[in-house]
Amino acid sequence: MRRADVRYTKEHEWIRIENGEGVVGITDFAAGELGDIVYIELPEVGRRLRAGEAFGTIETVKAVEEVYAPVTGEVIDVNPALADTPQRVNEDPFGDGWLLRMTVEQVDEAELLSAQEYADVLGEDA
């Protein structure tokens, strides 16, 4: 299910911001479009990311897609389970399939969408 308590990007990432930290993942739509994910490359903890910067890759047997930072900040943690079980992103993109945690230093509000705005981007019916 699409969640209302997170913000979305046009590049199909989501971020849940709490107490100056954000948890980042890819949306159910992106995971479904990609199909079975077999490998995920994530950044090192401590790496600084600018909003819109590619921070990793998600691979299926057919494709390699980049993922982009929704906000500017520093990587605090990456999801350790994805090294061996990247299919968690397909199974639970908003939960167990989270990609990384980062500090939130700068947010461009215009770039972050509500669930409804994201649905509109996808052309989905409300």
Next chain:
Amino acid sequence: MTELRRTPLTAWHEQHGGRMVDFAGYLMPVQYEGVMAEHRAVRQACGIFDISHMAEIALLGAGARAALDRLVTNNIATLAPGRAVYTALCNERGTVLDDLIVYCLDDARFLVVANASNRNKVVAWMRDHLAPGAQLEDDSDATALIAVQGPRSLAVMGAWPRLREHLAQLRELAYYRAFTLTLDGAGCLLSRTGYTGERGYELYAPAAKALLFWEELVAAGRAQALAPVGLGARDTLRLEAGYCLYGHELDEETTPFEAGIGWVVKLEGRAFIGRDALVRHQQQGVAARTIGLLLQERAIARQGAVVHCGGEPIGRVTSGTFSPTLQRGIALARLERDPAAAPLSVDVRGKLHQAEITAVPFVPTRVKD
């Protein structure tokens, strides 16, 4: 942009959740439920594939056998009726125009199956180099091809009511053998061949019968957990089995020796196009060779990734994927020289991943089970 071609089964794929992509100019399903589930279905139970995009070329006439024997690297002179061989079609330089399966239906009728992407090239080449006494017909558009592959493929085929009168023949059909039969009034060919490394069958049928036969086979396979399988799993299955794919291991710059299919080149007592070049090539020694690489992790080294040994580039990946069976990255790679020492590494988008040379097939094949 030209419109994509459709097989007689394209509409079925669209109606059954097939994710459709352009493959060799055809609109084909890359997956239905998902590549991993479809791969597993073929390894553990059974899968059904629409491969009607493949090209079927008939060579007919009293001179057909001799004409074909002059064209391909494998021996057609002694190919008995009801048998098939895998072979390369080479140019004068001994490099590969396409890889083919040739069936001998009888002494004056041969069926050549070519890759869809090479259809026009192969038909033109064969016509231009055809010895007298043979006629060539491109039957590709009129012919559908359905593959049923997996450990339960015999059970599925045996449960298809149309094969009831052919059960003995079906059960006795050995690997790389085929028989012609009439199904619903239409002439068909059933062979024990495939591209998955599992026991399996391929049915050549007139395009007009394809949907009927496909739906009947899907119904016959229900009790055996038969799944429709797209091109995504077709590729992971063939690569685990170590089979070549044209445009990857094979192309017009590569000889069969370099691609690791030297066993399809029969030089002794034969005269075929490319033979002189291949004899010279063999006498000089083949420098480049194709090997299997097993990555130490899940990363995928795709076509073009550079293979390093001791800091030096020594070759390139020709095909790479994630092996659903091994849960690791696997690749076929062409090495220009022998690695001086282990370990090897592969450059994937600027990052080196350790890999070891491993036996091919990556996953043992069970085609004769």
